[in-house]
Amino acid sequence: xxxxxxxxxxxxxxFQEDPxxxxxxxxxxxxxxxxxxxxxxxxxxxxxxxxxxxxxYTYILGLPAWFFFSCVLGFVVFSCIVFLAVKFFYKEVPLDxxxxxxxx
Amino acid sequence: MNxxxxxxxxxxxxxxxxxxxxxxKRIQQAPVFLQEYFLGSRELGGLMLAMTMVATYGSASxxxxxxxxxxxxxxxWVLLAMSQLVTGYFTLSVLGKKFAIMARKIKAxxxxxxxxxxxxxxxxxxxxxxxxxxxxxxxxxxxxIGGGRLIQAVTGLSYTAALFIFAVVVLVxxxxxGFRAVAITDTIQGIVMFFGTILILIGTIVAGGGVSNIISExxxxxxxxxxxxxxxxxxxxxxxxxxxxxxxVGVVGLPQVAVRAMAYKSSQAMHRALIIGTIxxxxxxxxxxxxxxxxxxxxxxxxxxxxxxxxxxxxxLPAWLAGVVLAAPMAAIxxxxxxxxxxxxxxxxxxxxxxxxxxxxxxxxxxRLSITITAVLGLIVFFMAVNPPDFLIWLNLYAFGGLxxxxxxxxxxxxxxxxxNKYGALASIIVGVSTYILFDLFWKNPxxxxxVVLPIVLGxxxxxxASLLTQHRTMAQQQEVVSRFWGA
Numbered sequence: 001x002x003x004x005x006x007x008x009x010x011x012x013x014x015f016q017e018d019p020x021x022x023x024x025x026x027x028x029x030x031x032x033x034x035x036x037x038x039x040x041x042x043x044x045x046x047x048x049x050x051x052x053x054x055x056x057y058t059y060i061l062g063l064p065a066w067f068f069f070s071c072v073l074g075f076v077v078f079s080c081i082v083f084l085a086v087k088f089f090y091k092e093v094p095l096d097x098x099x100x101x102x103x104x
Numbered sequence: 105m106n107x108x109x110x111x112x113x114x115x116x117x118x119x120x121x122x123x124x125x126x127x128x129k130r131i132q133q134a135p136v137f138l139q140e141y142f143l144g145s146r147e148l149g150g151l152m153l154a155m156t157m158v159a160t161y162g163s164a165s166x167x168x169x170x171x172x173x174x175x176x177x178x179x180x181w182v183l184l185a186m187s188q189l190v191t192g193y194f195t196l197s198v199l200g201k202k203f204a205i206m207a208r209k210i211k212a213x214x215x216x217x218x219x220x221x222x223x224x225x226x227x228x229x230x231x232x233x234x235x236x237x238x239x240x241x242x243x244x245x246x247x248x249i250g251g252g253r254l255i256q257a258v259t260g261l262s263y264t265a266a267l268f269i270f271a272v273v274v275l276v277x278x279x280x281x282g283f284r285a286v287a288i289t290d291t292i293q294g295i296v297m298f299f300g301t302i303l304i305l306i307g308t309i310v311a312g313g314g315v316s317n318i319i320s321e322x323x324x325x326x327x328x329x330x331x332x333x334x335x336x337x338x339x340x341x342x343x344x345x346x347x348x349x350x351x352x353v354g355v356v357g358l359p360q361v362a363v364r365a366m367a368y369k370s371s372q373a374m375h376r377a378l379i380i381g382t383i384x385x386x387x388x389x390x391x392x393x394x395x396x397x398x399x400x401x402x403x404x405x406x407x408x409x410x411x412x413x414x415x416x417x418x419x420x421l422p423a424w425l426a427g428v429v430l431a432a433p434m435a436a437i438x439x440x441x442x443x444x445x446x447x448x449x450x451x452x453x454x455x456x457x458x459x460x461x462x463x464x465x466x467x468x469x470x471x472r473l474s475i476t477i478t479a480v481l482g483l484i485v486f487f488m489a490v491n492p493p494d495f496l497i498w499l500n501l502y503a504f505g506g507l508x509x510x511x512x513x514x515x516x517x518x519x520x521x522x523x524x525n526k527y528g529a530l531a532s533i534i535v536g537v538s539t540y541i542l543f544d545l546f547w548k549n550p551x552x553x554x555x556v557v558l559p560i561v562l563g564x565x566x567x568x569x570a571s572l573l574t575q576h577r578t579m580a581q582q583q584e585v586v587s588r589f590w591g592a
Contacts (some may be wrong), residue, residue, distance in 0.1 A: 096208055
């Protein structure tokens with residue numbers, strides 16, 4: 001699992017980045033993408049449907065439609081997205097370091 | 105004394121207490137005392153990790169304060185509260201495996217351990233420990249006051265007596281049981297919070313004659329309650345959205361949450377926690393705040409926000425069930441306090457004493473000291489909560505945002521940017537905390553957003569600018585840090 005040497009740090013060329021960090025970087029990006037999508041969903045439904053005068057509101061399961069879509073459905077949808085993302089994109093890596101850090 | 109309500113609550117307290125005693129047995133057998141006492145030997149499984157994160161984060165405000173505001177403001181506040189859904193998956197994804205791996209590489213036990221090794225600076229350590237001790241103290245005291253008031257309201261005991269019961273239970277299990285006791289009790293408390301929320305939500309809907317009925321009553325009273333803008337149209341879209349920073353993504357900067365991201369057992373535990381945490385946070389936030397809004401139609405005319413939740417519970421549920429449900433806010437308060445208590449204690453023992461005062465202290469001394477300091481801290485908080493001084497109340501207002509402003513960049517950039525150095529960390533802590541307090545005093549809600557947003561942005565600029573400007577001064581040190589933290 002050799003990693004490419006990290007040259008932009010001015011370190012000696014033997015430096016190898018921990019290969020597990022590739023996995024963690026990918027997962028951090030997935031987390032950010034889901035968060036951005038979650039925000040857009042939440043915002044679009046809340047203020048897209050909720051800005052109308054109250055007399056024009058429609059209701060789903062008794063709740064104002066903007067609230068139902070934004071908060072109730074949004075909660076369900078994003079729980080499912082998180083579930084699927086974890087199942088398919090998150091990788092299992094060992095957390096312990098075999099060299100044990102060595103420096104302390 | 106209101107026995108039917110009080111009994112389930114007391115049973116809950118006893119169970120929590122017993123668990124703490126059980127966990128303390130594990131401490132005797134643990135190979136490394138500090139790792140066990142402050143991190144539970146990094147053995148958290150998925151459910152425990154999820155629950156301890158949710159429970160630590162979900163405090164009195166989620167169960168008492170939040171629903172109280174929702175009662176007055178309406179659906180707009182539920183919308184705002186739902187920005188917290190993101191904490192369930194964002195924190196663990198971003199700190200994620202990287203933090204867990206790096207913490208293991210350097211054998212970090214506290215957040216400050218990480219900061220110390222990453223930045224190699226005494227000043228960064230002292231400033232971080234000082235922020236933790238100062239702000240956490242304030243949050244803790246505020247939570248204890250909440251705990252005391254709740255027992256008082258439910259049982260009819262005097263405030264001091266109620267506070268005393270609360271304090272004794274929490275203190276004993278945290279002091280002798282350490283992190284493992286906190287994590288196990290957090291799990292029980294999280295489960296109580298989860299089911300308590302469902303019960304009271306159902307109870308409220310039934311008592312109000314169904315959702316449609318409740319909604320039409322609210323519409324008749326004030327149609328604004330049904331909008332995202334609040335009962336007086338006071339909530340702008342940008343203000344509500346800015347809470348995605350304060351209570352959403354910014355939560356990665358809270359030390360009590362971050363420290364949990366280095367305590368889990370395996371990647372599998374983290375994956376499971378991501379899913380469970382998201383569902384549990386979402387359900388609790390949605391459910392509790394909806395109870396607040398619905399409660400307005402079911403039990404109108406409650407004057408004091410903080411009494412909304414207990415009043416509704418006792419109104420819509422049979423007494424014994426109300427007792428069970430009221431264990432939920434009690435659980436929320438306890439699970440926040442216990443974690444903070446341990447965090448402050450770890451800051452004093454590990455970050456200050458072992459690092460700088462007496463590095464050669466024996467295991468036995470550290471052990472005795474940890475338990476003593478935890479207990480003494482608890483006592484100090486107790487006496488402060490009996491008669492809370494003004495500065496504490498004042499400090500508490502800044503605590504949540506202040507901690508985020510201080511820690512978010514030293515943690516995140518420390519993990520992801522190799523060029524980040526001690527000057528960057530210092531700059532971001534100083535800029536973040538000071539602008540946060542200054543904005544609050546002189547420019548409330550800058551640009552229509554919550555006061556925490558700009559300081560976080562400024563802290564970021566400070567971090568990057570200071571790190572880049574001082575690259576030449578820290579060359580050698582940085583190389584060493586990078587190979588230790590990033591090396592294969």
